[in-house]
Amino acid sequence: MNKKDCKIVQDLLPNYVDNLTQKETNDFLEDHLKNCEECSKKLDAMKAEIKTEKNINNKKEVDYMKKIRKKLGTLKIIGTSILTLIILTIVFVICNYFFIRYDGKxxxxxxxxxxxxxxxxxxxxxxxxxxxxxxxxxxxxxxxxxxxxxxxxxxxxxxxxxxxxxxxxxxxxxxxxxxxxxxxxxxxxxxxxxxxxxxxxxxxxxxxxxxxxxxxxxxxxxxxxxxxxxxxxxxxxxxxxxxxxxxxxxxxxxxxxxxxxxxxxxxxxxxxxxxxxxxxxxxxxxxxxxxxxxxxxxxxxxxxxxxxxxxxxxxxxxxxxxx
Ligand SMILES: [Zn+2]
CATH class of the missing domain: 2.50.20.10 (Lipoprotein localisation LolA/LolB/LppX)
Structure with missing residues (x-):
C-alpha cells in the first residue's frame, strides 16, 4: 500500500463522488479502494455526508413546497366557495322565478x-x-x-x-x-x-x-x-x-x-x-x-x-x- 497513492486518491475522492472524474482516473481509484481500507472508509464517510446534506436540502424543499401548496389550497378553497355561492345564487334566482311564475296546469x-x-x-x-x-x-x-x-x-x-x-x-x-x-x-x-x-x-x-x-x-x-x-x-x-x-x-x-x-x-x-x-x-x-x-x-x-x-x-x- 503506497501512502503517496492514498494522498492522491483522497484528493480525488470529492470529484469522484460528484462523478466529475474520467474513466482512467476511476479505474485507478477503484483499483486502489479495493485494497485500501483507510481510503474506502473516507469514501463511505463522504458518501454518508452527501446523503445527509441531500436529505436536509430535500426536506427544506419539501417544507417550502408544502407552504406554497397550503397557500394555494386556501386561495383555491376561497375561490371555489365564492364561485359556488355565485352559481347557487343564480340558480336560486332562476328557480325562484320559474316557481313564482308557475300557475299550475x-x-x-x-x-x-x-x-x-x-x-x-x-x-x-x-x-x-x-x-x-x-x-x-x-x-x-x-x-x-x-x-x-x-x-x-x-x-x-x-x-x-x-x-x-x-x-x-x-x-x-x-x-x-x-x-x-x-x-x-x-x-x-x-x-x-x-x-x-x-x-x-x-x-x-x-x-x-x-x-x-x-x-x-x-x-x-x-x-x-x-x-x-x-x-x-x-x-x-x-x-x-x-x-x-x-x-x-x-x-x-x-x-x-x-x-x-x-x-x-x-x-x-x-x-x-x-x-x-x-x-x-x-x-x-x-x-x-x-x-x-x-x-x-x-x-x-x-x-x-x-x-x-x-x-x-x-x-x-x-x-x-x-x-
Ligand atoms: Zn489508500
Missing part, C-alpha cells in the same frame, strides 16, 4: 289575438251593476313602507254611481253629476273631514274603471294570450300584460325586463271580468308575486247601496282631485 291548446282579448275585457267592463271586493293576500315590504298588505276594499256600483269603502275611508263617485266625495275615516284634530271635488270629464274615465278599466290600456301594454285555466269550476283566460316602451325602439334588455315583470290577469271566460291579477317584483334576490283576487257579484246593487254619503258630522272641504 294551463291549457295552451287555444289561441286569442290581442284584439279578441281587448274586446273580451271591454265586454266585462260594460257591467254597470256590481259588487266588487278586492282581496290582497300578499305582504310585501319596500323600505319602511308597507306597499302591499292585507288590503281590503269594496266597491258598490250602480248605473254610474260607485261607492268604495276601504280602511282609509269612503269614496263616492257619481259619473252622472261628476261629483266625487272622499270621507276620511281618520280623525284629525277631533273632527272627521270630507273632501268634495269634481270628476274629470274624460270619456275614457267614464264610470266603472274599477271593473277591468285599469287593465284596458293598449297604449301602454301588449296583451299576450297564455292559455286557459279552470279554477273552482270557472274557466279563465290567462293573459300576460307587458309594458310597451315609451318610444319605438325596444332594446333587448327592455324586452327581457318587460317579459320578466309582465302582469298576469285571469279573465272570466263567460263574463269577461278580471277576477285575479298577479304582479311581479324583484327584491332581496327573490321574485315576489303580488296577487289580488276580485270577488265579484253582478246585478245585486240597489240605489240604497250607493247613496250619497251623509256629510253631517264631517268638516267639508273643497279640494283639488288628489290622484
Amino acid at each position: 294551463i291549457d295552451k291548446s287555444g289561441n286569442m289575438t290581442e284584439e279578441e282579448i281587448l274586446s273580451l275585457l271591454e265586454k266585462g267592463r260594460e257591467n254597470k251593476n256590481y259588487y266588487l271586493e278586492v282581496i290582497s293576500l300578499t305582504k310585501y315590504k319596500e323600505a319602511d313602507d308597507i306597499f302591499y298588505s292585507d288590503i281590503q276594499s269594496e266597491y258598490f256600483a250602480k248605473d254610474g254611481v260607485i261607492l268604495n269603502i276601504s280602511n282609509g275611508g269612503k269614496i263616492y263617485y257619481n259619473y252622472n253629476t261628476n261629483e266625487e266625495i272622499f270621507c276620511s275615516s281618520e280623525i284629525n284634530n277631533e273632527y272627521k273631514t270630507a273632501y268634495v271635488t269634481t270628476l274629470p270629464e274624460d270619456n275614457n274615465y267614464k264610470g266603472l274603471d274599477f271593473l277591468n278599466g285599469n287593465n284596458i290600456d293598449s297604449k301602454n301594454y301588449f296583451y299576450r294570450y297564455i292559455g286557459e285555466k279552470e279554477i273552482n269550476g270557472k274557466k279563465y283566460i290567462v293573459v300576460d300584460m307587458k309594458s310597451k316602451p315609451e318610444n319605438e325602439d325596444f332594446g333587448l334588455l327592455e324586452k327581457v325586463i318587460s317579459n320578466l315583470f309582465s302582469n298576469r290577469v285571469f279573465i272570466n271566460k263567460d263574463t269577461g271580468i278580471i277576477e285575479k291579477t298577479e304582479m311581479f317584483v324583484f327584491t332581496n334576490f327573490t321574485f315576489k308575486k303580488l296577487v289580488e283576487y276580485y270577488n265579484i257579484q253582478l246585478n245585486c246593487i240597489t240605489d240604497g247601496d250607493v247613496e250619497r254619503p251623509n256629510l253631517s258630522g264631517y268638516v267639508v272641504l273643497e279640494s283639488e282631485r288628489a290622484n
Whole structure:
C-alpha cells in the first residue's frame, strides 16, 4: 500500500463522488479502494455526508413546497366557495322565478289575438251593476313602507254611481253629476273631514274603471294570450300584460325586463271580468308575486247601496282631485 497513492486518491475522492472524474482516473481509484481500507472508509464517510446534506436540502424543499401548496389550497378553497355561492345564487334566482311564475296546469291548446282579448275585457267592463271586493293576500315590504298588505276594499256600483269603502275611508263617485266625495275615516284634530271635488270629464274615465278599466290600456301594454285555466269550476283566460316602451325602439334588455315583470290577469271566460291579477317584483334576490283576487257579484246593487254619503258630522272641504 503506497501512502503517496492514498494522498492522491483522497484528493480525488470529492470529484469522484460528484462523478466529475474520467474513466482512467476511476479505474485507478477503484483499483486502489479495493485494497485500501483507510481510503474506502473516507469514501463511505463522504458518501454518508452527501446523503445527509441531500436529505436536509430535500426536506427544506419539501417544507417550502408544502407552504406554497397550503397557500394555494386556501386561495383555491376561497375561490371555489365564492364561485359556488355565485352559481347557487343564480340558480336560486332562476328557480325562484320559474316557481313564482308557475300557475299550475294551463291549457295552451287555444289561441286569442290581442284584439279578441281587448274586446273580451271591454265586454266585462260594460257591467254597470256590481259588487266588487278586492282581496290582497300578499305582504310585501319596500323600505319602511308597507306597499302591499292585507288590503281590503269594496266597491258598490250602480248605473254610474260607485261607492268604495276601504280602511282609509269612503269614496263616492257619481259619473252622472261628476261629483266625487272622499270621507276620511281618520280623525284629525277631533273632527272627521270630507273632501268634495269634481270628476274629470274624460270619456275614457267614464264610470266603472274599477271593473277591468285599469287593465284596458293598449297604449301602454301588449296583451299576450297564455292559455286557459279552470279554477273552482270557472274557466279563465290567462293573459300576460307587458309594458310597451315609451318610444319605438325596444332594446333587448327592455324586452327581457318587460317579459320578466309582465302582469298576469285571469279573465272570466263567460263574463269577461278580471277576477285575479298577479304582479311581479324583484327584491332581496327573490321574485315576489303580488296577487289580488276580485270577488265579484253582478246585478245585486240597489240605489240604497250607493247613496250619497251623509256629510253631517264631517268638516267639508273643497279640494283639488288628489290622484
Ligand atoms: Zn489508500
